[in-house]
Amino acid sequence: MAEVKRVERPLSPHLQIYRPQLTSITSILTRITGNALIVGVLLAVWWLFAAAVSPQYFAVANAVATSWFGDLVFTCSAWAVWYHYLAGLRHLYFDAGHGLEIATAEKLGWGIIAGSFILIALTILIV
Template sequence: MANVKRVERPLSPHLQIYRWQLPMLTSILTRITGNALIVGVLLAVWWLFAAAVGPEYFAIADAVATSWFGDLVFTGSLWAVWYHYLAGLRHLYYDAGKGLDIPTAEKLGWGVIIGSVVLTVITIILV
């Protein structure tokens, strides 16, 4: 058998030189927020179910839904809804064949992120 000299090199060299890009981040955030909305929906459904079951059970669900945890979940869900809405509009714009160049895609990405935060704050203030 031949004596082969192994060269020590990284397993994934692309991970050392790859740079995160905004369109990639917004795509990942769309998937994460879509799945995270399930938590808010489950909490709301549990609250409604508890209201139908009885006052003792509703008191527990209402205590969770109105606690800091419930506020955090519902505020995060509100942001996720706005983010999903704006990302969907951006995607429709992409589907029309527009905004596909890198500078425009990055501006639209920032618009979705900043717009969703601003709309969330406005909704919280108005409601």
């Protein structure tokens, strides 16, 4: 039989030539923030559950919830709520058939990123 010359090709060539786009990054970030909100909800539910169980158990849960870790989780969760909310509004706009041009979609992407940071800063200042 004749020798077959095999060409060495990468398994995933798209990973070498693909440049992440803002629209794909914001879409992925929407999914991540939606799932990450579970951490904040679990901490809040644990805190409420501990309040119903006993004062000693509540003292432990309250110490965690009011520590730097709890503050970080709740602050990040608040940012995730704002980001997820703005991304949802953007998707409603897309579903109506508006803003589907690349330039507009990128402006909306930057808008939800900037808007989420502005809204979390306002939330922290107000609360």
